[in-house]
Amino acid sequence: MQLITKRKEIFIYGLSMALLLVLLKWLEAHFIIFNYRLDIFVGAIAILFTVLGIWLALKLVKPKVETLIIEKEVYIDQPANKEINQKEIERLGLSKRELDVLNVMARGLSNEEIAGKLFVSLNTVKTHSSSIYLKLDVKRRTQAIEKAKRLNIIA
Amino acid sequence: MQLITKRKEIFIYGLSMALLLVLLKWLEAHFIIFNYRLDIFVGAIAILFTVLGIWLALKLVKPKVETLIIEKEVYIDQPANKEINQKEIERLGLSKRELDVLNVMARGLSNEEIAGKLFVSLNTVKTHSSSIYLKLDVKRRTQAIEKAKRLNIIA
């Protein structure tokens, strides 16, 4: 939720508050309720503002987020001596998500399987794939995997 | 959050409400506030219950799901030597030509490029590819390359 939206919410709340106080004034001036049913009136106010508070809180609170599960097969002797080359990743300009895709791709999964594993659509995986090939300057996924392993940007 | 906990929250809220109404009654009985500052009193009630509502909502609302990245590491034994494992090749029943294809394939060449390099037709490469996948028990060329490297049947 954006800051602007939050402010709007607060504004609506303030407005409700103001309107209610005006209403209160009016009622007070006309001696309609207060003379004998004050407790009920205050109870109504309480309930109303409780609901308003709940609504406010639900609106203001940041919802979400989702879980990302990446299964990683690790072979005992191979990755021991090789560390991920962070500088190379930076140099190539690979984003986090692209690295995610690249890692799962290197396990031999299809785009559809990658999509399922990363909780995105097939189209998204394709988009990431394409930009990976572009950044790695390769033509195919097999080359991308080969080069990525060679440059130690994936395990 | 558990159901019991929620009930406790609701109970606390109800109790606060009741206490406040009692307080209200008492104030009403003693004519302390209402005669001339009713609006301020109601305003205070409103604010109080707004806060209560917010508190209630925050307590009751299901806790935010945090971004959870689980890297499930599967350790797999692997022969320490990095030489071509001839026995594995035999065990899998891979033929010479299939190994040829597999090796070129692992460099990231397309089937057409492989065909050109081995002086055979595209269809032949496809046939070899298919039987490679069958013998390696994989579904795609990326998996075949990955497995072949893991089993040291190619460099």
Add this chain to the structure above:
DNA sequence: GTCAAAATCACTCAAAAGTATGAAGGAAAA
């Protein structure tokens, strides 16, 4: 608050990969 990059997804078209089946010649083995 603005701006740029990153991430998301859709849609289309083309190319590549993969499946299935059949077939023919050759070499090695039974």
Add this chain to the structure above:
DNA sequence: TTTTCCTTCATACTTTTGAGTGATTTTGAC
């Protein structure tokens, strides 16, 4: 001499991948 396996290739069909374009939303930095 059959039989079997390897190699080669074809045709037909399906699936996957990749290129290109465009759009929206989120995020983060300034």
